[in-house]
Every structure is written in structure tokens, then in C-alpha cells.
Amino acid sequence: MSMPPAPALELEDLHVASSDGISILHGVSLSLSPGEVLGLVGESGCGKSMTGATAMGMLPPGLSLRSGKVRIGGQEVQDLDELALSRLRGQKIALIPQDATASLNPTKTIGKHLTEGLRRHRGMSPEAALTGARELLERVGLTPAEKWLREYPHQLSGGMNQRVAIARALTGAPDILIADEPTTALDVTTQAQILDLLLGLARTRNLALLFVTHDLGVVAQIADRVAVMYCGRVVETAPVKAFFAAPLHPYSAGLRASIPPLDARRTIVPLPGTVPTPGALPEGCAFHPRCGRVLEQCRKDRPPLEAFGAGKVACYAARAPA
Template structure:
């Protein structure tokens, strides 16, 4: 069933920053034809460096791009509905309700001057026709569900009175309030220490195993994506350059960029050398035509100056956007 009708299907998504009154009078493509799909009960890890377009993908789906950035093309189908171009009113009904979001820094995502309770209650009231007392009861239950000790007292606390881990639990409790179909998590564990990070990853897994919810997990950390995801999509300069089931992608990377990311992770035996990718990712206005990874790629060929097509990986699992894909299974 999930194979026939994915919960979220993004096709050729193009998000642009319109031309500013300057020398360079062309719109900049923040996202340049991003496609992926995600079924219920699945976790897709969206991996890339900062500036690769991971967060832009999330905000495009949510309709929360900062103007003047806008979705300029492509489609975002969510539960059979087209989100691109949907009026703000309709989007608002989905946000926090059918699609919930968890952000990177729990210190910054909760309003410092409002109590935890006020912020959960307002989220309940935004989507449910219930009274204040009932909303407060639901808020308390939501905190209890994510393992916040003493939920009743926490409702009256302000965010600065909670630890970073508790704050992120509050953010997760808010995301789960209306049992969303899709959770978009934008680096939610980056600011947390390792033990709390592991707990939260476990809880997210448990949630998805219920089979109703899908998670789009955005991270720069390939090892976090590996622990958590069913599938991983690697982004570079506004495009998905490789996508495959997590195991296959990590054991047999096809795109030179994926291989480079893996080589720069401390995964081998102790003392083995880490090899960083030479050079820096291109800036938004300095992306080369054709394959954007070309200047940093050891396998670059003259033909790479043309846009490489998306084609299936040799093992038949997933796809890659590269003319000279690496020897899959070489690791």
C-alpha cells in the first residue's frame, strides 16, 4: 500500500531566491529539482552540509520559506493533496496538525517569555475545538508521554528553567500533540549530548514503528542518519545526488560525494586516517553548471559540465546523479 501511494511525494521541487536589484539579475535556485517520496512508517534521512538545501526542502514543504524565497516549480503531494500553491489558510490547518516540525535548537524554538503550558495549550487550541481545561489536560498528558517528569508542574515553568534535553522533549511533545502523519525533524539532536540524543532517536524509532507516522530526518551527520533511517538521500548544492536504503548507501556509496562523506567519518578501526573532501561546497551564487560537485571530484570528466542524469544504482536499490559513479561495493 505504501508503495502505491506514498504519504509524501516531492517531484522536481524548485525553490528560488528571486533576482535582487544587483549586478546578478537572475534568480538563484536554492533547490534545483528535488525529488523523493516517503511512505507511512518510514524514516528518510536527508543528509548534507549546511547550505545544501536540506532545511530549504523542509520549509518548502511547510510553506514557511522566508520571503522573497519561494517555490518556483515542481510538486509536493502530501496525502494526495498538492501543497505547492496551497493557500496559507489551508497550509495552516496542516501545520502542527498533519505535518509537525521539530527544530534544531530547543533553546531557540520555545518562546522564552511564555510558559511551557501556554505554548502547548495554544498549539492544542489551534487545531482542536476544546476548552481551556481540556487543552491543559492534553498538554499535561503530552508531556507525560515523552517522559517529562512532573508534567503538571512543568506546565507552569518557563523554557529557561528546563534543561536542553527536557526542552527538546517539550518540542517533541508539541509535535506529537495531534498525532501527525508526517514529522519533519531539522537536526533535532545536534544541540544535545550523546546519551539524550540516543534516547530521543530511540523514541522516534518507536513512534514510527506504530506504522502511521513518517519522519523526514534532516541532518548533516551521516552516522545519525545511519542509526535511524530506512533510506538516506544525500543533498549537495540544492540537489539530491544519491538516494538508497541506508545500509546499501553506506556500504556501497555510488556518488563520489557520498563516498567522500563516508571517508571523512571516524568509522574504521581506531587510528585509521580520516580523509576530508578537498575544497569547499559552492556558495548559492557560485554553483557551477552541470554537476556542482565537479570541482571537488577526483573522478570528474569533461562530460560532467553537462547536467548528469538521475539513474539507478548498479545494485538496483535507489539512484544516483553522476556520470562516473564509483565502484559500488568497493568499501
């Protein structure tokens, strides 16, 4: 009997806080296997992007990892210095940003963006890096590659720049990709092309892909598993089919119900209320003021994330006897 592959990425009990003591992440734990696509979902302000930034060791100024562990390929990296972390970024783990155009240097050609990464991460000669850049552009569907190598970011569309950002993330041949809302600003056709590209990379290169999004429709297309975040906590994880068949947490069910339906007989049911700010979370379960299934225990105690059904859920109501 073969053993399951070791996780490519493990996040264990991450606690992130600001310099003035406001907690942003509260005990986030996730794992991601080689070749797996994990959709990390939730409303804006729930901690999705912050989780990705913590995994990358790229927290914004004023925020720090107070406790918890980040393991990349089994190696703990949270205490590495900046030089050691910079070697890991690109070679082991890479980020595809939300706004690809803004992330690219407008004074550099596309070829320069890619050859610099290939020379830094793989130690290639200028000639080999140029060949590698052509191959990367072809891999992400920008052909003829020779034309795009000479162009600047402002000469490309948003979808083309997103492909360049993916190619740049691949310059170090990483094992893990974190895609932070990479399709938000794209039209539907381009979005589908980018999703197909990312899914193909995960499958053919055995990449672990953490896909950060607020769009459950995208998750249904691309993910193997789903992790739902609310107020800096993971409140549910499940295989994607089980999740969409019967989400366990009332927040997950609310997100599911707010997806525009293909069936005209089903109406959209928006979630009531808004996400509270990190410094003003309610007692007990942070979702209870918005929850239609709230129990008295929910108002007092914070539910732990525990195995239930096909996945895990942090909800007293979901685990209560029917």
C-alpha cells in the same frame, strides 16, 4: 498481493529561487511513506533545511517556489493560501526545529505552549487540552508532567526543551514530522534519548519522519533510507544498509569516509574543497571540482538522478563501466 502504502509526503521537481533569480533548489524530488524514516544529509548549504521549509510552505522572505509540486497525503498543497496551509501545519505535517529553546516563547509556560496547540488543532476544551498536555509530556519522557506544565523554557535544559518541541509538534496528531537537525546542540547521551524517542514515535504512530542532518552517524542509527543533497540537488538515494555498504556517488563516499572511525586502522579522509555558493555553481556536475573520479562529461553536462543498483544516483562516473 497488497499494494504499497501511498506516500505520506511527495516532493516533485521542486525549484526554489530568490527574488533576484538565484536558484536554491534544482529539481528536488523525494517521497516518504507512512512509518518511514528518511535521512536527508549533506554539508551545510546543500539545501537540506530549505527542502524541509518548502515542504512546510514556510520559505524565508525573498525566496519562492518557482515550480514543482508538494503533495501531503496525496493532496497538492503548493498553491494553497496561507489560511489553508496553516490548517495543514500541525494537523498533517509538523516541524521540530533545530534550536528548540529559541523556538519557544519565553513568556509562556510549557503547559501554555501545549494547550494552545491542542485547542487550535483539535478543538479541545481547556480542561481536555490540559489533560492532553500532560499525556504529551509523559509520552516524551517529561515526568511528572504536572511539574513541567508550570515551568518556563528558561527553566529547562536544552534536551528538555527539545522534548517539549517534539510534544508541541504532536499536538495536532500529524502524519508527517520534519526534524531539522534536532540533536545538533545536545550531548551524546541526550542525543541518543531524543533519537530513540523519534524512532519510537515513527514506529508506534506510523509517522513519516524526514530527518534533516549533516551527521551520517545519526542516519545510520535511525534511518530506513538516505537521500544525499549537494548544491540544491539530490545526488543519491538508497536504503540505509546499501548506502553504508557501498555509497555510489563520490560525494556520498567522501561523506562516509569523513566519519570518525571506530576502527583505529581506518583514518579520516576529509573532503577537499568547499560547497560553492548558489550563485556561482560550476558547469556540469556541481561536485566535479572536488571529485577524484571526474570524467570529461562531468565538466560539461549535469547528470540526471537515475535508478542504479539499490537506489538512484546522479553521477556519470558511478554508472560508468568498471
